[in-house]
Amino acid sequence: MMEENEMKEKDELFSKAVKAGKRTYFFDVKSTKNDEKYITITESKRRFDEDQQRFFYEKHKIFLYKEDFEKVAKGLNDAINYIETGEYPADYYDQPEPRRYEHTEGESHSEIDSAIDRWFDNLDK
Numbered sequence: 688m689m690e691e692n693e694m695k696e697k698d699e700l701f702s703k704a705v706k707a708g709k710r711t712y713f714f715d716v717k718s719t720k721n722d723e724k725y726i727t728i729t730e731s732k733r734r735f736d737e738d739q740q741r742f743f744y745e746k747h748k749i750f751l752y753k754e755d756f757e758k759v760a761k762g763l764n765d766a767i768n769y770i771e772t773g774e775y776p777a778d779y780y781d782q783p784e785p786r787r788y789e790h791t792e793g794e795s796h797s798e799i800d801s802a803i804d805r806w807f808d809n810l811d812k
Contacts, residue, residue, distance in 0.1 A: 698717045698718055699715060699716075699717055700716045700717060700718055700724070701715065701716035702714070702715045702716075703715075709732060709733070710731065710732045711730075711731045711732075712728060712729065712730055712731075713727075713728070713729040713731065714726060714727075714728055715727045715728075715729070723753065724753055725751060725752045725753060726750075726751040726756075727748055727749065727750055727751075728748070728749045728751065729746055729747070729749075730746065730747045730748075731744050731745070731746050732744065765779075
């Protein structure tokens with residue numbers, strides 16, 4: 688058991704909790720076995736389970752790797768700036784247009800997945 692705690696402490700290098708209304712966001716810096724640093728962002732929200740008559744925490748986690756920090760930070764800053772100013776970033780129209788995919792009768796999940804994969808592949812071009 689001690690070994691597991693030591694491993695956990697080694698992997699978790701930094702942690703910051705941000706309380707925001709009914710949600711709490713955790714920003715944790717961790718490291719891989721190869722000492723590569725990455726960030727996990729966890730959204731935690733308290734919910735009530737009617738069946739079990741008790742509270743529980745619903746969590747959603749995102750992993751951000753070092754090679755993606757700059758692009759993710761730019762995307763987040765662009766989105767925040769748009770909300771605050773209503774202005775689109777200079778490169779907004781250079782990206783492929785996102786599409787909403789709805790499952791229609793006769794269309795398989797693999798066809799939808801392929802279309803979504805193509806859209807994601809075009810994001811970096």
